[in-house]
Amino acid sequence: MASADVISTPTKLSTRTTSKTPKGADRFIPSRAELDLEVSHFNLTKENVCFSGSEMSPSKAEYRSTLADSLFDGKVSQASKILTFKSKAPVPKSSHSNSLKVLYSQSAKESSQAPRRAHRHIPQAPERVLDAPDLIDDYYLNLLDWSSQNTVAIALRKSIYLWNAGSGEISHLMELPDADDCVTSLSWMANGSHLAVGTNHCAVQLWDVERGRRMRDMKGHTGRVGALAWNGAMLSSGSRDTHIFNHDVRAAQHLVSSLEHHTQEVCGLKWSHDGSQLASGGNDNQLNIWNVDSQDQSAPAFSLTDHTAAVRALAWCPWQQNLLASGGGTADRTIRFWNTTTGACLNSIDTKSQVCSLQWSPHYKELVSSHGFSLNQLCVWKYPTMGKVAELTGHTARVLHTAMSPDGETVVSAASDETLRFWKVFERENKATSSSRKKEGEGMATRMSSLIR
Numbered sequence: 001m002a003s004a005d006v007i008s009t010p011t012k013l014s015t016r017t018t019s020k021t022p023k024g025a026d027r028f029i030p031s032r033a034e035l036d037l038e039v040s041h042f043n044l045t046k047e048n049v050c051f052s053g054s055e056m057s058p059s060k061a062e063y064r065s066t067l068a069d070s071l072f073d074g075k076v077s078q079a080s081k082i083l084t085f086k087s088k089a090p091v092p093k094s095s096h097s098n099s100l101k102v103l104y105s106q107s108a109k110e111s112s113q114a115p116r117r118a119h120r121h122i123p124q125a126p127e128r129v130l131d132a133p134d135l136i137d138d139y140y141l142n143l144l145d146w147s148s149q150n151t152v153a154i155a156l157r158k159s160i161y162l163w164n165a166g167s168g169e170i171s172h173l174m175e176l177p178d179a180d181d182c183v184t185s186l187s188w189m190a191n192g193s194h195l196a197v198g199t200n201h202c203a204v205q206l207w208d209v210e211r212g213r214r215m216r217d218m219k220g221h222t223g224r225v226g227a228l229a230w231n232g233a234m235l236s237s238g239s240r241d242t243h244i245f246n247h248d249v250r251a252a253q254h255l256v257s258s259l260e261h262h263t264q265e266v267c268g269l270k271w272s273h274d275g276s277q278l279a280s281g282g283n284d285n286q287l288n289i290w291n292v293d294s295q296d297q298s299a300p301a302f303s304l305t306d307h308t309a310a311v312r313a314l315a316w317c318p319w320q321q322n323l324l325a326s327g328g329g330t331a332d333r334t335i336r337f338w339n340t341t342t343g344a345c346l347n348s349i350d351t352k353s354q355v356c357s358l359q360w361s362p363h364y365k366e367l368v369s370s371h372g373f374s375l376n377q378l379c380v381w382k383y384p385t386m387g388k389v390a391e392l393t394g395h396t397a398r399v400l401h402t403a404m405s406p407d408g409e410t411v412v413s414a415a416s417d418e419t420l421r422f423w424k425v426f427e428r429e430n431k432a433t434s435s436s437r438k439k440e441g442e443g444m445a446t447r448m449s450s451l452i453r
Helices: 037-047 058-071 101-113 429-452
Strands: 128-131 144-146 151-156 159-164 170-175 183-188 194-199 204-208 213-218 225-231 234-239 243-248 255-260 266-271 277-282 287-291 302-304 311-316 323-328 334-339 344-350 355-360 366-371 378-382 388-392 399-404 410-415 419-424
Touching: 144 183, 144 399, 144 410, 151 183, 159 183, 194 225, 194 234, 204 234, 225 277, 234 266, 234 277, 243 266, 266 311, 277 323, 311 355, 311 366, 323 355, 334 355, 355 399, 366 399
Parallel strands: 183 225, 225 266
Antiparallel strands: 128 419, 144 151, 151 159, 159 170, 183 194, 194 204, 204 213, 225 234, 234 243, 243 255, 266 277, 277 287, 277 311, 287 302, 311 323, 323 334, 334 344, 355 366, 366 378, 378 388, 399 410, 410 419
């Protein structure tokens, strides 16, 4: 018997098919329900046909556009999509109203129509430079002020000179008789008719500028008077004897009160614009806030000790009540902003240089600071961000004093280099625009007259 050969049939191998789409990926399949294939085909084919100006006349182009709108019910001119991958949003109910539609549409309209504000130009060079020989180089004195009648007063050692900013006239007001005496402070009364003068011999003098004569001497201090500040008919004086005296210049017995809290020389004094608070700074690094209506005058409402050097630079904000700026000396170099109602420090910035004086702008939310060692410059700051708007250089020594013009546009600076410089820092925009238009008009008139000739 023949043995049967056993033939083994090979098993069928299972084949794995690899998906062309990676696992977890999306396939973008157009939604044909949302497409108009005829319009899509027309849009695709018309882009591939190029017509030159000679082949396609305006009338023929208008005919093709009208024909396409008639065939496709105006869908071509509505920028129909060739492909769409999702369904359209459901149509809202007829009774539904979007309450924010008017708000957002108005905001967008207003923002698009609002004129873009141009960046304000601040001249980098002074408008005028005057010599100030014998200006004392002393951080703790206050030797410059600008009156409401547009007259600048500057103390040059024993003398005081007046410069009329309107006429440019210079006059000599007074000179101290003693050889070892000198002017240590000065301050204009609000009406600009009288000037208060502090001396190295501890006196406070009151001068009638129009008549050019001294009205009275007010004694009491036992040290030089380095700071003066007016509040109506009340004159406050700060001295090296650490005391602050309040004088009523109308009364025979002029001394009204004495404020005693500083432990070293008082070098900064400023009354708030409403006359309710007095800020005083001293060489003891203290900033004191005094309330005029307080029953207890033996201590300030707030004694602030954040500064780490003498506090001489003080300025009250003209457009925000109870906002005070203060600046520290070489070891401190910071400008600080205070809420004088609560005594809280709102902000501070390191200026990298000794802060000598501060002036707020009445027209912009800005202030200007003058500096000594080591930068010897003026800086314009944006408030409250404290971004630096401009740096004004030109002085070759520390800029000890600044004063603001009565129109609030010009700042005058006095430095140890014995010069006065006038900076057009805060010129109002409408005035700048009108002046530029005037110059353009003058230039056009000049060109026209030359053409006529």
